[in-house]
Amino acid sequence: MxxxxxxxxxxxxxxxxxxxxxxxxxxxxxxxxxxxxxxxxxxxxxxxxxxxxxxxxxxxxxxxxxxxxxxxxxxxxxxxxxxxxxxxxxxxxxxxxxxxxxxxxxxxxxxxxxxxxIFRYNNGLIKLKELIDTGELGEIFLARLVWTNLNEPFTDNRDIYFDLGPHALDIIYFILGKLPNEVSCRGIPSRTNASQDETAFINCKAGNTLINIDVSWVTPEKKRTVFVVGSEKSALIDCMTQQITLINNSDMTEKNVFVQASNPxxxxxxxxxxxxxxxxxxxSDGKIGAEIVHLIDLCHKSVKEQKTISF
Ligand SMILES: NC(=O)c1ccc[n+]([C@@H]2O[C@H](COP(=O)([O-])OP(=O)(O)OC[C@H]3O[C@@H](n4cnc5c(N)ncnc54)[C@H](O)[C@@H]3O)[C@@H](O)[C@H]2O)c1
CATH class of the missing domain: 3.40.50.720 (NAD(P)-binding Rossmann-like Domain)
Structure with a gap:
């Protein structure tokens, strides 16, 4: 073509x-x-x-x-x-x-x-979604995402919500199959030469699942991880290697789930x-992209008004 x-x-x-x-x-x-x-x-x-x-x-x-x-x-x-x-x-x-x-x-x-x-094409996350959808983890109590790395402050006015936020927020949408209905966000431009927020905690609720997303350009550790805690089992996924560790909550035994990594x-x-x-x-249809941009608009609103936004 x-x-x-x-x-x-x-x-x-x-x-x-x-x-x-x-x-x-x-x-x-x-x-x-x-x-x-x-x-x-x-x-x-x-x-x-x-x-x-x-x-x-x-x-x-x-x-x-x-x-x-x-x-x-x-x-x-x-x-x-x-x-x-x-x-x-x-x-x-x-x-x-x-x-x-x-x-x-x-x-x-x-x-x-x-x-x-691109994370909708990551085999680790596709497998995690399958574990959630088949009920293997039980009821999903919480999800914690760490999306950090060290970057120089950007000079083009971009902020952390628009730069790292879309992936992390869309992963939530993808694995849970629903958008958050509540968001509460706190961010700061940590370094003196940064004009926009460059580190933030995005807290959300999607139904009964509580979500915490740590996005940062000031953390000297590149991490792209998702930890999902269910009522039966919990799963930790490293989105860079696409590998999953499954933890049995009752006895805390761990096992690796085989995932053939994709090139997303x-x-x-x-x-x-x-x-x-x-x-x-x-x-990864355009409507999904638009819904995520709308969610980021609400993150900005939450930061500006320093309050939880329900929708
Ligand atoms: N999916 C991912 O994981 C991922 C990773 C990195 C970047 N991105 C996205 O990719 C996009 C580009 O990021 P980047 O880091 O490559 O930026 P970049 O600044 O390195 O590159 C952007 C390029 O666009 C060109 N450009 C701007 N206006 C143009 C126009 N009117 N016509 C033709 N060319 C034009 C610029 O000259 C520049 O070379 C951003 O939206 C970024 O968020 C996505």
Whole structure:
């Protein structure tokens, strides 16, 4: 298939690599010639610095959008208006009204709109969801997510809720099959040169399940873990290795659950291409992306008003 990748910075280069390896005909668009030169050195792809050139190429059926968050809405809208199927990186937009507008536009134009919620393609989390759905863990009492690493303070005004929040919040949505109905959030720009919150505790409730998410750019330890405590068993998953430890609550014995790790980006891209070919939704559909952006709006509201938001 003829595919466009818009934005070939740090993460866009990964999209280019996977489409290229899957033998698609790839056109890459970036404002910076040096990024285009870098992808051209590695893969046989077409390149342009002019977004309109890509948009006006009617043979390009589908695009990945991997530009900075603040540009997602405008670029995705243009692509959908031009009849392109879209895989839009997370966070879908920085405003939930705009996110739902994109969902409507895709529906109206009968186009696939998928979001880069890559953890829905992580075999460890898929297995965890299965353990929850089959009742192996019992009633789910709590979930604790640690999503931390050390980063320099960002200069482009992005905050921790929009940067690390989408993955952690969507994992909750994915494994529990429901969105939280209550959120209470506390965050701070820890370092003096940080303009936005760069470490936060997001507390939520989804039905009777209590959730605590620790997101941080100031913690010198890269962690991507989910610990789910059920009435019968508990499960700890390292989302980077995709390995699960299952703990029997009654005697605290532990066992490893075998998981064949997936390459989530390859799975995400293949699922998008299949959805385009067969005209169906992906498991990381645009509506899910919009719901998560709405949840992040509520996190911001909770921080600003220093209160619990129920909805
Ligand atoms: N799913 C994940 O796990 C994951 C991981 C990292 C980043 N991301 C997301 O990927 C996106 C990109 O992040 P990044 O770290 O690669 O950013 P980046 O700044 O490294 O790259 C963005 C690129 O987009 C280009 N660009 C901006 N506007 C453009 C336009 N109008 N036309 C063409 N190119 C344009 C820029 O020149 C730049 O090269 C972000 O939304 C980020 O949240 C997702």
């Amino acid at each position: 003829k595919i466009g990748v818009i934005g070939a910075g740090y993460f866009g280069k990964n999209h280019v690599r996977e489409y290229f390896n899957a033998k698609h005909d790839v056109t890459v668009c970036d404002l910076k010639q040096e990024n285009l030169d870098a992808v051209k050195e590695k893969h046989k792809v077409n390149t342009t610095t002019d977004l309109n050139e890509l948009l006006n190429d009617t043979e390009i059926k589908a695009v990945s959008i991997c530009t900075q968050n603040s540009t997602h809405f405008e670029i995705a809208k243009k692509c959908l208006e031009k009849g392109k199927h879209v895989l839009l990186e997370k966070p879908m937009t920085l405003d939930s009204k705009q996110a739902f507008e994109l969902v409507e536009l895709a529906e109206k134009n009968k186009l696939v709109l998928s979001v880069g919620h 980006l390859i799975e995400e891209i293949n699922s998008f291409v299949k959805a385009v070919e067969n005209n169906h939704k992906t498991v």
